[in-house]
Amino acid sequence: EPEVTQTPSHQVTQMGQEVILRCVPISNHLYFYWYRQILGQKVEFLVSFYNNEISEKSEIFDDQFSVERPDGSNFTLKIRSTKLEDSAMYFCASRLRTGAGRTEAFFGQGTRLTVV
Amino acid sequence: KNQVEQSPQSLIILEGKNCTLQCNYTVSPFSNLRWYKQDTGRGPVSLTIMTFSENTKSNGRYTATLDADTKQSSLHITASQLSDSASYICVVSAEVGNKLTFGTGTRLQVTL
DSSP: OOOOEEEOSEEEEOTTOOEEEEEEOOTTOOEEEEEEEOTTSOOEEEEEEETTEEEEEOTTOOTTEEEEOOSSSOEEEEESSOOGGGOEEEEEEEESOOTTSOOOEEEOOOEEEEEO | OOOEEEEOSEEEEETTOOEEEEEEEOOSSEEEEEEEEEOTTSOOEEEEEEETTOSEEEETTEEEEEETTTTEEEEEEOSOOGGGOEEEEEEEEESSSSOEEEOOOEEEEEEO
């Protein structure tokens, strides 16, 4: 069964360092997302991406964050200068299509980012 | 502001028993409502998706209901198993935009 894969599963970084979280969405999907979940809190939307550009982003997704689909298979989330409060589980998701359709959103297993 | 609220926050039941989880939402305009199961430290896995025209949807021992008028949904789990222990999250999608709005989840623990 196709699945969304994320690497690494756990990343520890020092405050102020740049991190890149990687995702390989399901191959024929067209819409890609990043969500995050701070420990003990609900999952929060960060950004959606379609046709090689951001289609929507939340207030969390500030200038420190960027996304890229560099080679048609990987979808990356970059945090330029990490802060302690960026520590969270980051989930990538992909969907075949969007809008009012009932299309399934498939989530990866997440990358646990710990900023020390 | 779009919001999804769930109750109870946590629940402990004996194996074999049934339970019902509740969800209230204020997402507008409404597109669809999903229930996800999330094991600790893992990504959410979809259980059901319902649009406004669907009142009920089953997936094995999981049955979801939706009342689009009162903006309420429930997830009923029958004959619970130890492997049902997880967080169950109600997620609502609006017609406009791409994002999913997640509830805080109900943490279910099934015990012997």
